[in-house]
Amino acid sequence: MINKKPSRSVRVAGIGLHPFGRFRNKNIQSIAREAVVEALTDSGIPWNSIQAAYFGHVYYEGMSMGERVLSPLGLTGIPIVNVENACSSGSTALWQAFWMIDSGLYDAVLVFGAEKVPSGPVTVTSEDSPERLIGGDHMMGGYALRMRKYMEDTGAPASSIAQVAVKNRSHAVLNPYAHRKETYTVEQILKSRMIADPLTLLQCCPTSEGAAAVVLCSEEYLLKFGIDKSKAPEIVASVLTSGDYNGSGSDHSAFSPYRTEPAALQAYEMSGIDPNDVDLIQVHDAATIAELQQLESLHIFEKGEAWVGTQEGRTALSGDRPTNTDGGLLAMGHPFGASGIRMIHETVMQLRGVASGRQVEGAHIGLAQCSGAGDVTTVHILKN
Amino acid sequence: MANNVNNKIVSVDPERFKLDTANLENNVLIGYRCQTCNVYVFGPSTYCQSCSSRSMEEVEFAGTAILYSYTVIHVPPAGWPGRVPYVLGEAELSEGPHVLAELIDSEVNEIETGIKLSLTYELVQNNNNDIAVYKWRFN
Numbered sequence: 368m369i370n371k372k373p374s375r376s377v378r379v380a381g382i383g384l385h386p387f388g389r390f391r392n393k394n395i396q397s398i399a400r401e402a403v404v405e406a407l408t409d410s411g412i413p414w415n416s417i418q419a420a421y422f423g424h425v426y427y428e429g430m431s432m433g434e435r436v437l438s439p440l441g442l443t444g445i446p447i448v449n450v451e452n453a454c455s456s457g458s459t460a461l462w463q464a465f466w467m468i469d470s471g472l473y474d475a476v477l478v479f480g481a482e483k484v485p486s487g488p489v490t491v492t493s494e495d496s497p498e499r500l501i502g503g504d505h506m507m508g509g510y511a512l513r514m515r516k517y518m519e520d521t522g523a524p525a526s527s528i529a530q531v532a533v534k535n536r537s538h539a540v541l542n543p544y545a546h547r548k549e550t551y552t553v554e555q556i557l558k559s560r561m562i563a564d565p566l567t568l569l570q571c572c573p574t575s576e577g578a579a580a581v582v583l584c585s586e587e588y589l590l591k592f593g594i595d596k597s598k599a600p601e602i603v604a605s606v607l608t609s610g611d612y613n614g615s616g617s618d619h620s621a622f623s624p625y626r627t628e629p630a631a632l633q634a635y636e637m638s639g640i641d642p643n644d645v646d647l648i649q650v651h652d653a654a655t656i657a658e659l660q661q662l663e664s665l666h667i668f669e670k671g672e673a674w675v676g677t678q679e680g681r682t683a684l685s686g687d688r689p690t691n692t693d694g695g696l697l698a699m700g701h702p703f704g705a706s707g708i709r710m711i712h713e714t715v716m717q718l719r720g721v722a723s724g725r726q727v728e729g730a731h732i733g734l735a736q737c738s739g740a741g742d743v744t745t746v747h748i749l750k751n
Numbered sequence: 752m753a754n755n756v757n758n759k760i761v762s763v764d765p766e767r768f769k770l771d772t773a774n775l776e777n778n779v780l781i782g783y784r785c786q787t788c789n790v791y792v793f794g795p796s797t798y799c800q801s802c803s804s805r806s807m808e809e810v811e812f813a814g815t816a817i818l819y820s821y822t823v824i825h826v827p828p829a830g831w832p833g834r835v836p837y838v839l840g841e842a843e844l845s846e847g848p849h850v851l852a853e854l855i856d857s858e859v860n861e862i863e864t865g866i867k868l869s870l871t872y873e874l875v876q877n878n879n880n881d882i883a884v885y886k887w888r889f890n
Binding site (some may be wrong): 487488489490494497499500501502503504505508511512513514515516519560561562563564565566614615616617619620621 | 763764790792793794800801819820821822823824825826827828829830831832833836837839841843847848849850851852853864875882884885
């Protein structure tokens with residue numbers, strides 16, 4: 368547990384995003400590079416003033432992928448680190464970069480993430496694992512186990528859980544970066560192809576390709592490069608945790624679904640921010656049920672109550688707890704290494720007031736939560 | 752399920768499922784019990800998962816459980832050799848740990864959370880081996 372509070376003001380000075388979708392004619396290096404160049408340009412910090420780079424990425428496509436992405440920018444001799452923590456790879460890279468700046472080691476760091484996720488059910492283990500014969504390693508299967516338990520424990524009807532997908536799809540309609548921009552009714556969501564009962568296809572995030580990047584810098588470098596403070600929100604909490612003993616030995620278990628809670632509590636303690644002060648929330652909605660249980664873990668809603676808040680429209684853009692304002696994983700899609708950084712990109716867009724078509728009015732404090740198999744959780748809080 | 756009598760039978764995961772090749776009805780799930788805090792763990796446990804004690808005692812689980820939750824997998828991952836769709840059950844062992852495995856030999860309308868389960872197995876053929884995979888069935 369990190370009980371230390373940040374000792375320096377670390378800012379997000381630049382952001383970049385490659386659209387999420389399917390890009391069969393582009394390799395992952397070029398997809399990642401576009402996001403990186405956009406973030407560097409946005410920050411105004413020249414490439415040769417960046418002091419380190421962290422790259423979040425899961426699937427193996429040969430070694431040293433981060434270096435291969437950055438090589439055409441010119442290898443300047445800085446430390447480059449490739450980071451893997453399943454779906455939290457990007458946000459883990461961010462956590463590393465944040466605390467390195469906080470420690471005083473660096474003043475300007477590039478963080479980026481990219482992925483090409485193939486179609487088909489996602490598993491934690493590889494195809495030669497005994498898990499493939501046992502049948503328990505199925506990411507959406509795990510969410511379905513949790514969904515059934517949640518519905519039995521809370522009385523939440525299937526329609527309320529499906530409403531998460533309706534809402535997130537509606538947020539993405541005007542978002543040019545989203546993989547999926549079509550909207551659906553609750554009935555259409557419930558009638559889509561059954562993946563793992565009761566989870567239907569449209570309640571699961573798409574498998575996608577994409578990249579996101581941010582440039583972090585110290586307050587000193589904001590001044591040095593004349594960066595407008597109002598466009599560079601501060602990261603006031605950065606937390607990474609792994610799971611503790613939950614009696615199941617499986618990430619996919621329905622037992623103990625509130626594994627984000629310890630990270631959330633650390634983040635609120637570290638920043639002095641109360642859950643009620645958070646203006647907008649990005650969470651890891653790999654499936655509809657995931658959004659509900661993450662919001663409860665984050666104390667945005669009481670345990671067992673997030674489905675009611677969703678039904679009442681509180682998590683929509685116009686509600687008091689707007690969640691997944693760009694469409695989340697469900698509509699943006701989920702290129703594993705990119706997602707955690709995409710959440711920061713969206714948070715910064717909102718705090719800058721430039722998230723046109725989906726702007727939350729008066730947004731000052733944004734929270735981003737990302738999960739990964741392992742199980743791993745990150746929570747970041749940004750403020751301007 | 753017929754197996755080739757010339758094939759060797761091996762466990763899908765010897766750290767979790769111990770076979771009695773003389774009588775496969777006696778296969779057991781295995782794990783550890785912490786002698787300091789009495790927590791049981793399914794599968795390997797170098798230190799206690801709950802209190803980090805190193806005083807761990809190997810155990811064989813009784814093989815009885817209740818169904819904590821379940822799903823029906825309609826789109827299995829590549830490499831799944833079995834029936835489609837299949838029922839994935841999360842069982843809570845009598846000793847405490849949760850174990851995910853396929854639920855077989857049960858009518859769909861009999862399946863609901865809370866039902867009693869007992870341990871069974873199926874054989875999967877793979878080259879010259881028959882692999883015994885642990886499964887649950889409705890009591």
